Amino acid sequence: MASLIARIKPDDFPILVASGFILVILLAGTGYTLATLGTMPLLTPNYLLTQLQTGAFLGIVAAGMMTVILLGHIDLSVPWTMTAAAMMASTIGGPAAIPTGLAIGLCVGLVNGLGVAYLRIPSMIFTLGVDSVMRGLMVAHTGGFAPQDTATDLMRYLAADKILGIPVAIFVWAAVSIVIAAILSRTAFGKSIYATGNREAAAYLSGIRTRWVIVGAFVISGLCAASAGILLAGYSNKAYQGMGNAYLLPAIAAVVIGGTHILGGRGRFIGTVVGVILIVLLNSVLSIMQMPEAGRQIIYGTVIITMLLVYGRTARVTS
Amino acid sequence: MSTDTPFVQLSGVSKFYAGVRALENVDFACRRGTIHAVLGENGAGKSTLIKIMAGVVTPTVGDLTVEGRKEHFVAPSEAVRNGIVCVFQELSLMPDLTVADNISIADPPRRFGLIDRRAQRQRAEELLARIHCEDVDPRALVRDLSLSRRQMVEIAKALGKKPKLLILDEATSALTSRDVETVYKVLGELRDAGTGMLFISHRMHEVEALCDTLSVFRNGRHIETFRKGERSQSDIVKLMIGRDVEHQFPPKPAPQQRPPHLAISGLSWENRLNGVDLKVGKGEIVGLGGLDGQGQKELLLALFGVLKGVGGQVRIGAGNGLTGSPAEAKGGAKRIALVPEDRKTEGLMLPMSIADNLLASSYHKVSSGPFIDPARAKAAVDEAIQRLQIKVGRPEDAVATLSGGNQQKVVIAKWLMTDPEVILLNDPTRGIDVGTKQELYRLMRELADRGNAILFYSTDYAELIGCCDRVSVMYGGRIVTELEGEAITEEAIISASLNIHTPDAKREAIAS
Numbered sequence: 001m002a003s004l005i006a007r008i009k010p011d012d013f014p015i016l017v018a019s020g021f022i023l024v025i026l027l028a029g030t031g032y033t034l035a036t037l038g039t040m041p042l043l044t045p046n047y048l049l050t051q052l053q054t055g056a057f058l059g060i061v062a063a064g065m066m067t068v069i070l071l072g073h074i075d076l077s078v079p080w081t082m083t084a085a086a087m088m089a090s091t092i093g094g095p096a097a098i099p100t101g102l103a104i105g106l107c108v109g110l111v112n113g114l115g116v117a118y119l120r121i122p123s124m125i126f127t128l129g130v131d132s133v134m135r136g137l138m139v140a141h142t143g144g145f146a147p148q149d150t151a152t153d154l155m156r157y158l159a160a161d162k163i164l165g166i167p168v169a170i171f172v173w174a175a176v177s178i179v180i181a182a183i184l185s186r187t188a189f190g191k192s193i194y195a196t197g198n199r200e201a202a203a204y205l206s207g208i209r210t211r212w213v214i215v216g217a218f219v220i221s222g223l224c225a226a227s228a229g230i231l232l233a234g235y236s237n238k239a240y241q242g243m244g245n246a247y248l249l250p251a252i253a254a255v256v257i258g259g260t261h262i263l264g265g266r267g268r269f270i271g272t273v274v275g276v277i278l279i280v281l282l283n284s285v286l287s288i289m290q291m292p293e294a295g296r297q298i299i300y301g302t303v304i305i306t307m308l309l310v311y312g313r314t315a316r317v318t319s
Numbered sequence: 320m321s322t323d324t325p326f327v328q329l330s331g332v333s334k335f336y337a338g339v340r341a342l343e344n345v346d347f348a349c350r351r352g353t354i355h356a357v358l359g360e361n362g363a364g365k366s367t368l369i370k371i372m373a374g375v376v377t378p379t380v381g382d383l384t385v386e387g388r389k390e391h392f393v394a395p396s397e398a399v400r401n402g403i404v405c406v407f408q409e410l411s412l413m414p415d416l417t418v419a420d421n422i423s424i425a426d427p428p429r430r431f432g433l434i435d436r437r438a439q440r441q442r443a444e445e446l447l448a449r450i451h452c453e454d455v456d457p458r459a460l461v462r463d464l465s466l467s468r469r470q471m472v473e474i475a476k477a478l479g480k481k482p483k484l485l486i487l488d489e490a491t492s493a494l495t496s497r498d499v500e501t502v503y504k505v506l507g508e509l510r511d512a513g514t515g516m517l518f519i520s521h522r523m524h525e526v527e528a529l530c531d532t533l534s535v536f537r538n539g540r541h542i543e544t545f546r547k548g549e550r551s552q553s554d555i556v557k558l559m560i561g562r563d564v565e566h567q568f569p570p571k572p573a574p575q576q577r578p579p580h581l582a583i584s585g586l587s588w589e590n591r592l593n594g595v596d597l598k599v600g601k602g603e604i605v606g607l608g609g610l611d612g613q614g615q616k617e618l619l620l621a622l623f624g625v626l627k628g629v630g631g632q633v634r635i636g637a638g639n640g641l642t643g644s645p646a647e648a649k650g651g652a653k654r655i656a657l658v659p660e661d662r663k664t665e666g667l668m669l670p671m672s673i674a675d676n677l678l679a680s681s682y683h684k685v686s687s688g689p690f691i692d693p694a695r696a697k698a699a700v701d702e703a704i705q706r707l708q709i710k711v712g713r714p715e716d717a718v719a720t721l722s723g724g725n726q727q728k729v730v731i732a733k734w735l736m737t738d739p740e741v742i743l744l745n746d747p748t749r750g751i752d753v754g755t756k757q758e759l760y761r762l763m764r765e766l767a768d769r770g771n772a773i774l775f776y777s778t779d780y781a782e783l784i785g786c787c788d789r790v791s792v793m794y795g796g797r798i799v800t801e802l803e804g805e806a807i808t809e810e811a812i813i814s815a816s817l818n819i820h821t822p823d824a825k826r827e828a829i830a831s
Contacts, residue, residue, distance in 0.1 A: 182690075186690045186691055187686070187689050187690055187691060188682030188683060188686055188689075188691060189689075191675060191678070191679075191682055191691070192682070194668075194671060194675070195668050195671065195675070195679050198668035198669070198670060198671055199664060199665075199667070199668045199669070201664060201665050202659075202664065202665050202666060202667055202668050202679075203668065203679065204625075204645060205623075205625070205645055205657060205659050205665050205666070206645070206679040206680045206733065207645045207646045207648065207649035207650070207680045207737070208646065208679065208680075209644070209646045265668070265670060265671070266670060
């Protein structure tokens with residue numbers, strides 16, 4: 001057993017723990033339903049696909065968030081980037097809807113990246129400020145009311161339709177995941193993200209253009225948040241104030257539970273996917289168990305802290 | 320003036336850092352009422368000595384007695400309680416607090432449990448008056464003071480702790496000549512009042528002017544202690560060098576005139592570089608000598624494009640102009656590589672794999688389109704490991720698992736992968752074993768023979784003598800002496816480093 005644990009790479013350990021915990025959640029939930037209803041709805045494909053569809057929005061946000069966290073930064077502008085992209089997409093409408101939303105994400109990412117990389121403002125403060133500015137702009141744009149525009153057909157198709165019984169949103173999540181995973185593991189830019197996150201000085205002195213790397217990562221995060229916002233608008237058929245608020249903390253939690261080091265430099269993309277699934281299932285099972293909101297929040301927070309404590313116990317390779 | 324029992328006495332003290340010896344079996348004593356100079360090259364153990372006395376580090380073995388009592392300091396505050404106070408080389412003031420706050424930071428005067436600002440200010444005024452710095456306002460923020468004034472505040476702060484032994488580690492290096500005079504006077508007054516002082520300085524004339532007892536350290540050993548005047552300056556220099564084990568260096572080629580590939584003129588940066596002129600030809604290894612902190616590191620960083628606001632001219636090959644960033648330095652026509660000073664924080668991403676570290680500067684070389692080609696990446700990594708004979712388990716292992724020497728080889732291999740023409744080395748052999756050192760010396764010569772221009776800063780004089788075709792010695796941000804061929808001797812380098820003149824060193828001053 002000990003030798004088996006020793007063979008696991010440090011980066012993979014959190015992923016295994018999180019995967020194990022997903023099984024625990026499913027089993028506990030099934031035990032509960034067996035005891036109360038005598039059925040096992042949690043293990044049906046239908047239930048799992050629904051969970052993955054819910055997870056798709058969070059998964060796309062978390063994918064972008066991960067690129068930023070790998071640098072040791074954070075993107076707190078996600079909620080209103082999502083909302084702004086969704087609102088502008090549904091306002092513009094027609095074939096230009098989705099490109100407009102993505103352009104919003106690109107711009108927010110650029111502003112964040114330039115602010116953090118060139119003005120050297122801590123990302124936690126800068127992105128918080130940008131989030132607030134975006135909220136102000138959206139309130140000005142809508143007059144503070146829910147806009148009347150509805151999502152376009154394409155947005156609805158991507159978010160809520162199904163191909164062969166599988167929600168299209170899952171395919172979108174899969175596509176985004178493949179792109180981000182390929183960037184992180186197969187491109188010079190991805191390697192530069194890890195290098196910069198590990199030790200910015202060493203990366204800079206290796207001739208990596210660390211500022212561009214930072215800008216690039218924030219642009220990815222902005223684009224991902226915008227995509228999630230557009231999908232969410234398609235799912236609920238319209239954009240509304242504060243639609244992104246519920247995604248910020250779960251996205252950060254998913255990335256960190258998936259084993260990405262909050263100070264940057266380490267983490268595998270598959271971990272983030274596992275983290276997203278864990279969070280979505282945990283939420284769902286707790287609500288099936290009819291846990292009151294207060295108890296859900298407490299359990300949710302405790303799980304995150306406990307898992308990070310467990311990860312902290314793994315041997316670190318440091319000098 | 321000295322009393323009979325020493326105030327502080329070390330007997331049989333050794334200190335090891337992770338197996339590396341910093342001090343070995345040192346017996347040392349210093350008395351009240353004397354100014355005692357400690358001399359030695361970089362890495363001779365001076366800093367460790369004072370850190371032990373000030374309670375910053377504890378000795379691995381050996382005893383420390385204060386006024387005959389055996390003491391075991393585990394924190395600087397305990398040393399202070401025993402009257403041993405240190406003015407450190409690095410300024411320890413908090414820039415955003417006032418002078419008065421800083422002076423009383425450790426033990427502010429209190430009234431009803433709250434800091435008594437008036438008493439604190441009075442105390443600061445008294446102490447500043449004692450070191451003849453009445454012009455410093457205790458309410459001023461430290462950040463607004465000049466470097467020299469800050470150093471004076473630092474001394475006032477130390478005096479506030481009522482020292483019986485005051486340790487001054489390079490405390491005069493930042494002072495203007497006016498403040499130096501003041502400090503001399505203050506130190507003289509303190510000595511007459513019975514305070515002992517331990518004075519560490521690289522400026523020989525200061526030591527001559529101020530101290531009555533001198534101790535020489537070399538390679539972590541206490542070589543000799545004598546009274547001022549018992550030894551001549553050249554004797555002292557000889558004691559500092561000693562007769563060391565000779566390193567194995569590859570043979571040097573016959574000296575020849577080489578057209579300069581890298582030509583620097585009038586390079587300046589803030590107050591650290593004050594007009595550096597230097598030429599390095601293809602196939603040539605030029606050494607940078609001098610004591611720590613005379614601008615050698617800044618020179619290398621300026622050439623590599625790290626520093627902003629560099630003045631002067633740099634010509635590399637046919638191309639003119641300063642470098643804007645490391646990314647620019649490594650590519651295009653310049654093709655510069657820098658092996659940085661601290662491989663753990665500047666050279667390597669320690670938790671990342673050996674392969675990723677090796678490729679960090681050359682991803683574009685192993686990519687096709689946006690994607691890294693795994694086959695080419697692997698081939699490049701294997702070649703690099705092979706070429707420098709880096710002893711690795713698997714290239715996927717974290718680079719932190721390697722020994723210091725092999726880590727340094729990874730840094731160098733990373734840069735050789737970029738196929739550089741100018742190679743800047745910042746003390747590349749620090750903290751690595753003798754065997755690897757020899758491999759690096761051979762590698763440097765091999766690279767030079769292939770037509771690279773190499774600029775090599777080392778704190779080890781033996782390396783400069785053994786490896787370099789020419790040695791430029793820096794002092795105060797400029798090159799004061801250039802030595803060539805037979806003229807590269809330990810005596811010549813040391814005297815040039817201390818900026819003193821000894822008759823047996825052939826000197827060729829190129830800057831006043």
